[in-house]
Amino acid sequence: MGVGTGDMTGTRHASEDGVQLVLHGVDHTARPTWKLNETVEFYRDILGLPLVHAISARGWGPPGHHDFLHFFFDAGKGATIAFFYYIGSERPERYVPEEHHFYFATHTAWAVETEDQLIQWKETLENRGIKVSPYTKHEILESIYFTDPNGYPVEITRRLRETELIDEVDARLTIQAALEIETECREAGRLMPDIDTVWRRKAKLVDAYRESA
Template sequence: MGIGTGDLAGVRHAVDDGIQLALHGVDHTARPTWKLNETVEFYRDVLGLPLVHAITARGWGPPGHHDFLHFFFDAGKGATIAFFYYIGSERPEKYTPEGHHFYFATHTAWAVDSEEELASWKETLEKRGIQVSPYTRHEILESIYFTDPNGYPVEITRRLRETQEIDEVDARLTMQAAMEVESEARAASRLMDDIDAVWRRKAKLVDIYKKEDAK
């Protein structure tokens, strides 16, 4: 298994050791590419992200590791989006876009501040030959989607409102319900049935929360 993979058996939580750590925003995301020219031209020339750093290296790590280029584009607010180009390699089958909605769960989303900005991005990208999705509203966001030359999904989104305390409470109860239902399904050697099972469990947790909050 790779670093950080597998289950959490034996892993200690923050409440166990009393140590509270903090993260301060995303520094960068990184993905492999086998389309060097197209990737640089898309992010630098189509999206207009400055190319700000590049690492060239002979293979690191285990024997047989390919030489590579690791290059970074300014993604805004101090963050970057980066790519690895492994010299002399071909794309493994597992990295080929499958045309399935599972594949589109892994994506990068950039923020804009207004409806006008989002519309401008959609219109401009379409004029530049990029196929862009219709506007999609999902609770607190409105977004457009498209893919880069590697098939990686890209999102541009605007906040419809900021999250509030009630959103945090809702998220906590939602995920607690989902985790309980998943644990029970695993214990029975089956998959979680459907979202209704989560909603039913959440309803019970909401009742408990209301009673505790009323005290």
């Protein structure tokens, strides 16, 4: 499978070998930074997250790999927020932040447990001079958003409820509808037109599901 090609040739499905792989949460996220001072100040001094680990190394792996620092901030329950600082490098154009939903789609949501904790995060960050979004409720989550000095979006979120069986069924039917339409559109050489197309296909799948239930 090539990097970023989408080529699934030679891969096997989990149902074929009977091995159930299990994850136990997030260990760390990692992103590059070209703003060492600002990143450390933001996460350690403004957010107040402890700096708990740092790796300093000569370049390794492929030719041209820069010497680097790899440092980690505590994000709770064993998870960390990590950054790579590639010594002597300049930020490539493709890593420059942009005001577009494609860019902001890549982010990590860090969890708090209660509404009071979410309110505390928003009010405290604003008192510390950070611009924070309004509270946003999206189905099972409520979140706030802000950006770090690198332009990376950060989400702080709380669960409004746990997922149930009906959520799993709904997810399966939604994605099945979208997969079918994407396949048809690829074969026809066009893009998926809109969400209404997905909803109409999903409605047919829901009817079939009800009949078989």
